[in-house]
Amino acid sequence: xxxxxxxxxxxxxxxxxxxxxxxxxxxxxxxxxxxxxxxxxxxxxxxxxxxxxxxxxxxxxxxxxxxxxxxxxxxxxxxxxxxxxxxxxxxxxxxxxxxxxxxxxxxxxxxxxxxxxxxxxxxxxxxxxxxxxxxxxxxxxxxxxxxxxxxxxxxxxxxxxxxxxxxxxxxxxxxxxxxxxxxxxxxxxxxxxxxxxxxxxxxxxxxxxxxxxxxxxxxxxxxxxxxxxxxxxxxxxxxxxxxxxxxxxxxxxxxxxxxxxxxxxxxxxxxxxxxxxxxxxxxxxxxxxxxxxxxxxxx
Amino acid sequence: xxxxxxxxxxxxxxxxxxxxxxxxxxxxxxxxxxxxxxxxxxxxxxxxxxxxxxxxxxxxxxxxxxxxxxxxxxxxxxxxxxxxxxxxxxxxxxxxxxxxxxxxxxxxxxxxxxxxxxxxxxxxxxxxxxxxxxxxxxxxxxxxxxxxxxxxxxxxxxxxxxxxxxxxxxxxxxxxxxxxxxxxxxxxxxxxxxxxxxxxxxxxxxxxxxxxxxxxxxxxxxxxxxxxxxxxxxxxxxxxxxxxxxxxxxxxxxxxxxxxx
Numbered sequence: 001x002x003x004x005x006x007x008x009x010x011x012x013x014x015x016x017x018x019x020x021x022x023x024x025x026x027x028x029x030x031x032x033x034x035x036x037x038x039x040x041x042x043x044x045x046x047x048x049x050x051x052x053x054x055x056x057x058x059x060x061x062x063x064x065x066x067x068x069x070x071x072x073x074x075x076x077x078x079x080x081x082x083x084x085x086x087x088x089x090x091x092x093x094x095x096x097x098x099x100x101x102x103x104x105x106x107x108x109x110x111x112x113x114x115x116x117x118x119x120x121x122x123x124x125x126x127x128x129x130x131x132x133x134x135x136x137x138x139x140x141x142x143x144x145x146x147x148x149x150x151x152x153x154x155x156x157x158x159x160x161x162x163x164x165x166x167x168x169x170x171x172x173x174x175x176x177x178x179x180x181x182x183x184x185x186x187x188x189x190x191x192x193x194x195x196x197x198x199x200x201x202x203x204x205x206x207x208x209x210x211x212x213x214x215x216x217x218x219x220x221x222x223x224x225x226x227x228x229x230x231x232x233x234x235x236x237x238x239x240x241x242x243x244x245x246x247x248x249x250x251x252x253x254x255x256x257x258x259x260x261x262x263x264x265x266x267x268x269x270x271x272x273x274x275x276x277x278x279x280x281x282x283x284x285x286x287x288x289x290x291x292x293x294x295x296x297x298x299x
Numbered sequence: 300x301x302x303x304x305x306x307x308x309x310x311x312x313x314x315x316x317x318x319x320x321x322x323x324x325x326x327x328x329x330x331x332x333x334x335x336x337x338x339x340x341x342x343x344x345x346x347x348x349x350x351x352x353x354x355x356x357x358x359x360x361x362x363x364x365x366x367x368x369x370x371x372x373x374x375x376x377x378x379x380x381x382x383x384x385x386x387x388x389x390x391x392x393x394x395x396x397x398x399x400x401x402x403x404x405x406x407x408x409x410x411x412x413x414x415x416x417x418x419x420x421x422x423x424x425x426x427x428x429x430x431x432x433x434x435x436x437x438x439x440x441x442x443x444x445x446x447x448x449x450x451x452x453x454x455x456x457x458x459x460x461x462x463x464x465x466x467x468x469x470x471x472x473x474x475x476x477x478x479x480x481x482x483x484x485x486x487x488x489x490x491x492x493x494x495x496x497x498x499x500x501x502x503x504x505x506x507x508x509x510x511x512x513x514x515x516x517x518x519x520x521x522x523x524x525x526x527x528x529x530x531x532x533x534x535x536x537x538x539x540x541x542x543x544x545x546x547x548x549x550x551x552x553x554x555x556x557x558x559x560x
Binding site for chain 1: 331
């Protein structure tokens with residue numbers, strides 16, 4: 001369980017995180033989604049006590065992070081997979097973590113095995129690791145203390161498709177056993193398959209927060225017809241608003257039953273009719289990204 | 300997740316005890332190439348200077364205290380680097396992200412690091428005491444050296460004091476600057492420039508032992524031991540060069556944002 005309440009971070013005049021509140025519940029995966037520079041990492045650093053908050057506070061398992069005894073045993077944190085001493089081997093990195101947390105030596109081998117860095121790879125220096133291997137080591141580090149909560153910043157970054165698939169299964173299992181997972185990403189498609197709950201952040205502010213089903217239900221139905229004129233006429237008659245997509249379909253503000261009903265009545269051929277699954281979310285997300293990009297250009 | 304609860308912390312998990320933090324910090328000093336070779340170099344050079352001294356010194360100078368004096372220069376130069384690296388690696392290698400999430404009390408981490416470098420520094424002096432003793436025996440046997448053992452508890456104390464002050468000073472500089480290169484450069488350059496200033500300007504020479512740590516510790520070599528006034532000098536100069544940077548560094552460590560980039 002993670003509760004973030006009105007967290008803000010100001011650097012001089014610049015507001016990096018602006019009054020951010022959200023919750024991540026046990027038994028679910030919460031995706032923290034936003035373009036680069038939206039304030040995801042800063043929020044996560046404030047949650048873990050690395051960055052002092054300008055205002056607001058956050059708790060993990062009901063306690064501020066800094067007050068958790070032996071926090072590695074409660075919360076698995078991965079903020080930057082590359083933030084490891086290049087001169088240490090993967091095994092040595094985990095060995096130090098295990099020593100701090102007071103874990104038996106065997107736990108290190110067990111975790112290396114779990115993330116697929118067993119044997120020779122674990123004995124190579126982290127400096128020679130690919131980004132994907134560093135992410136695996138970082139996930140091993142986060143899971144090492146058998147925590148109840150995971151906080152992972154861009155964990156899929158650098159993983160190959162098989163690696164992403166693997167991580168998805170891992171986090172899903174973790175949540176199904178009752179754990180709380182918060183993971184950030186700047187890629188919608190990476191996160192929408194794994195998260196049950198989405199928190200969208202843009203320019204330091206929360207812009208959307210809800211279960212995936214809730215967010216998707218607000219985005220309407222996608223309908224496609226070979227006779228576009230007939231379809232729009234039919235929608236106009238029914239008083240249903242719609243928006244054309246790039247590839248000639250329409251996203252309409254109605255349920256698929258309603259659309260099917262009027263299309264049948266008006267004898268319009270429909271070749272595709274489904275929930276607009278994420279198209280609207282994608283739009284919202286792209287809008288955020290675009291705003292951010294424009295800001296960078298003008299700056 | 301061996302516990303059944305997912306909304307409150309497992310009450311059976313207790314805080315990380317200090318001795319575990321200390322063990323981790325000791326291990327960190329030796330488990331990287333930089334740390335390993337620094338310690339190896341300190342050991343090899345300590346033995347090397349004793350051997351060199353054995354062959355170049357006049358027989359009447361081959362005494363225990365002179366052998367020990369020979370080891371103190373390279374150790375005095377290298378041990379502070381250990382103190383510097385112990386802190387700066389957390390920032391230059393960005394391991395601070397992990398270190399300070401596993402132990403959010405930065406003060407405890409800093410203390411564990413300080414105790415770790417002090418222990419290793421003390422160990423280096425113990426090695427120096429032993430190697431110097433072997434040198435003195437070899438001097439008597441091979442080089443017809445004087446072989447005098449005149450050496451009291453005050454001398455032992457002074458040698459430990461000298462090296463450990465250097466270690467703490469390096470540690471403090473590392474904490475203030477949080478950058479390996481800057482800390483090493485300033486650690487060597489600043490006191491030397493200061494020392495030159497105070498030894499060259501006559502009117503300043505009198506106050507030098509009060510404000511210049513090198514002048515304050517010089518009696519260890521000139522008179523072979525510290526006496527009353529010397530301790531006052533060390534206390535004052537040490538406050539300026541060691542305790543003040545240590546306090547500033549600690550303040551910076553406690554308040555600095557730990558970031559990955």
